[in-house]
Amino acid sequence: MSVDLPAGRRRIEQLLADHQDQLIKRWAQTAKASADELTEIYEALRSAIAGDDRDLTDVRGLLAELSRSRARRGFTPSDTARAVFGLKEAVYELVETDATPDTMRGFIWFSLLMDDLGLFTFETFATAREKIIIEQTEQLLELSTPVVAIWEGILAVPLVGTLDSARTQVVMEKLLQALVDTGAEHAVIDITGVPAVDTQVAQHLLKTIVAARLMGAECVISGIRPQIAHSIVTLGIEFGDIVTKATLADALAHALRRSGVLTTERKATRIAIRAEDA
Amino acid sequence: MTAAREMPIASNGDVVLVRQYVRGVAVEMGLSLVDQTKVVTAASELARNALVYAGGGAVRVETVENGRRRGVRLTFSDEGPGIPDVDRAMTDGWSSGTGLGLGLSGSRRLVDEFDLESAPGKGTVVTVTKWGR
Numbered sequence: 416m417s418v419d420l421p422a423g424r425r426r427i428e429q430l431l432a433d434h435q436d437q438l439i440k441r442w443a444q445t446a447k448a449s450a451d452e453l454t455e456i457y458e459a460l461r462s463a464i465a466g467d468d469r470d471l472t473d474v475r476g477l478l479a480e481l482s483r484s485r486a487r488r489g490f491t492p493s494d495t496a497r498a499v500f501g502l503k504e505a506v507y508e509l510v511e512t513d514a515t516p517d518t519m520r521g522f523i524w525f526s527l528l529m530d531d532l533g534l535f536t537f538e539t540f541a542t543a544r545e546k547i548i549i550e551q552t553e554q555l556l557e558l559s560t561p562v563v564a565i566w567e568g569i570l571a572v573p574l575v576g577t578l579d580s581a582r583t584q585v586v587m588e589k590l591l592q593a594l595v596d597t598g599a600e601h602a603v604i605d606i607t608g609v610p611a612v613d614t615q616v617a618q619h620l621l622k623t624i625v626a627a628r629l630m631g632a633e634c635v636i637s638g639i640r641p642q643i644a645h646s647i648v649t650l651g652i653e654f655g656d657i658v659t660k661a662t663l664a665d666a667l668a669h670a671l672r673r674s675g676v677l678t679t680e681r682k683a684t685r686i687a688i689r690a691e692d693a
Numbered sequence: 694m695t696a697a698r699e700m701p702i703a704s705n706g707d708v709v710l711v712r713q714y715v716r717g718v719a720v721e722m723g724l725s726l727v728d729q730t731k732v733v734t735a736a737s738e739l740a741r742n743a744l745v746y747a748g749g750g751a752v753r754v755e756t757v758e759n760g761r762r763r764g765v766r767l768t769f770s771d772e773g774p775g776i777p778d779v780d781r782a783m784t785d786g787w788s789s790g791t792g793l794g795l796g797l798s799g800s801r802r803l804v805d806e807f808d809l810e811s812a813p814g815k816g817t818v819v820t821v822t823k824w825g826r
């Protein structure tokens with residue numbers, strides 16, 4: 416603010432000092448926050464106002480903390496800003512009983528200061544929410560793409576839903592890590608639940624399979640449905656010598672044979688399905 | 694009939710939304726599951742090209758009719774660097790980056806009508822149409 420209002424400011428400082436307990440109690444009621452939490456902010460605010468440089472760094476730090484914890488606990492941003500404005504109300508109740516021009520001027524100054532701080536909490540709250548949303552998205556990615564051991568030495572990754580590049584990459588990295596962790600030598604990537612495979616997803620799959628090979632593990636792709644097979648072939652993607660199986664069960668049987676668990680060849684009761692419109 | 698819709702392509706999330714919307718329209722136009730998947734795959738390729746090579750763009754999704762046939766038409770446009778050598782870009786396996794180089798050429802095979810216009814420095818417009826049977 417351009418004009419300094421020493422007398423008014425001093426009145427507010429005095430009010431804040433004389434009525435600390437009463438003000439914090441009132442504040443806590445409107446702000447729905449614990450008195451302890453607020454006392455800390457209150458004291459930081461008092462020393463900031465009293466200081467010559469009016470350094471609000473500490474106050475802002477505490478308010479940012481308040482915003483973040485509230486964002487986590489699911490408060491709304493308005494709730495959080497209102498918590499700050501609550502002190503203004505509490506101070507106003509006192510000022511009302513002592514409405515000298517100095518006090519009023521001081522209150523206006525204080526009120527603008529609190530508005531600024533309120534907006535600041537609003538902003539930090541929004542930033543905190545965004546961060547939480549990003550974190551949750553990442554967690555969801557992790558959760559929605561499990562790598563499971565279906566047999567000793569055989570891992571399976573059932574992919575379900577739309578594969579965007581971020582998700583494919585997460586799954587593929589998880590699979591490679593799981594191969595290291597478990598020492599498994601076989602993996603089945605099942606794409607029965609995937610609605611479309613484009614060049615990027617195919618490339619992620621191919622790279623992972625090559626990387627797995629370098630680590631001494633063999634991957635099988637299962638569950639390529641007719642419409643996906645059509646699109647892959649039309650696009651011109653070649654899976655080379657990568658083994659593909661119709662179903663997860665076929666892929667498991669293949670892996671079991673390869674690892675020597677199953678020794679008997681299954682009766683070849685293959686039914687040819689023409690990949691016409693499914 | 695569904696009204697034409699203009700969708701932005703500014704992030705990977707947008708590519709997913711485009712794909713999902715195109716699927717919905719293809720279903721509505723009575724395309725078979727194979728044809729739905731083909732046009733969705735082409736949409737994925739062309740949207741990603743706009744995102745990767747032009748830093749983003751937009752797609753117009755509309756329905757088309759020709760006598761008894763109905764279909765879906767997609768117009769991808771961007772204001773990126775354009776494609777200096779279209780013939781080369783349409784060649785199977787050619788990529789200026791590390792891709793498989795199958796996005797453009799493969800998309801042409803996935804749809805019934807394919808049109809690419811690109812002016813170096815101005816941008817690229819790719820229009821594709823897939824008809825129901």
Ligand SMILES: Nc1ncnc2c1ncn2[C@@H]1O[C@H](COP(=O)(O)OP(=O)(O)OP(=O)(O)O)[C@@H](O)[C@H]1O
Binds near residue numbers: 773787789792817
């Ligand atoms: N919208 C665009 N703007 C500028 N250049 C483009 C655009 N679309 C494609 N290109 C150029 O054409 C080349 C071929 O594209 P294409 O989609 O066929 O292959 P790719 O994107 O390199 O690999 P992928 O097989 O993963 O799609 C690209 O490498 C790029 O140089």
Ligand SMILES: [Mg+2]
Binds near residue numbers: 742792
């Ligand atoms: Mg491409």
